[in-house]
Amino acid sequence: MKPMTDALETRTSSVDADLQTQVQALAPWFHNLHLGNGVETAPAHALGDFPAFKWAQIAPHIDRDLSGWTVLDIGCNAGFYSFELARRGARVTAIDVDEHYLRxxxxxAGRFDLADRVEFRQMSVYDLARQPQTYDLVWLMGVFYHLRHPLLALDIVRHLTRRQLVLQTMTLPGETTMVTPADLPLDARATMCERDWPSMAFVEHRVAGDPTNWWVPNHACVQAMLRSAGFEVGARIIDETYLCTPAAAGQAPSVEDELRAATGTLAPAQ
Ligand SMILES: C[S@@+](CC[C@H](N)C(=O)[O-])C[C@H]1O[C@@H](n2cnc3c(N)ncnc32)[C@H](O)[C@@H]1O
Structure with missing residues (x-):
């Protein structure tokens, strides 16, 4: 039996070597995908087994059975979350601006046999304003702080979210919030300098060497912006990650005119 085992091992290791070659040809990777037989796309990721460790924390908060759900994964990168959500039964549309990651x-998707459940498109979050589809679950992980116009993006996302939004963003340190007044007098503006006032730090240069980091909100600001865009903020399911639902009509300011002007979408028929 030994020679047969040796032959099998040789064949397996040459298949693995071929897989490694394909992984290398597609590098660099941000998502560490587990491809089987111990082959991983980014095993030396600085954040650890990313994003598998994050998914392990988030997964219990998401419906186990997403059959019949449509999901939009914005900034999908190499598709880790799209694949997990598709495995729960969802039909996933996944977008990213970067063709390298989409490749x-x-x-x-082909390797995981999920190509018929996940559709990848090269698109920006802003492009979504010009398409009619809505989605049961919108996944907006790790994108917010890369946007120069984050509130515009949230307004767009609100329009296409039917049931839930999961949003993760880099945030400023601190967990506390404050109740802000319904109307702040002009001479009380110092209140807005208080630590817990909803605030975002603008990044003119870089954070962690990345020139695409623009805005870093505090915890209060993420929630306030989500509410202002028309979401009800439910649980903060893990650090920096929020599970939201669409708020009832009339809870958020009407932004239709500004949204149309900013996105170039047509005004509704008179
Ligand atoms: C930090 S990675 C997060 C990837 C993944 N969502 C996650 O949480 O692991 C940010 C991703 O968002 C994409 N991205 C950046 N700006 C975008 C935009 N305006 N619209 C769509 N995707 C964007 C990047 O190309 C990148 O793949």
Missing amino acids: QARWA
């Missing part, structure tokens, strides 16, 4: 995602 990885399409390749991985």
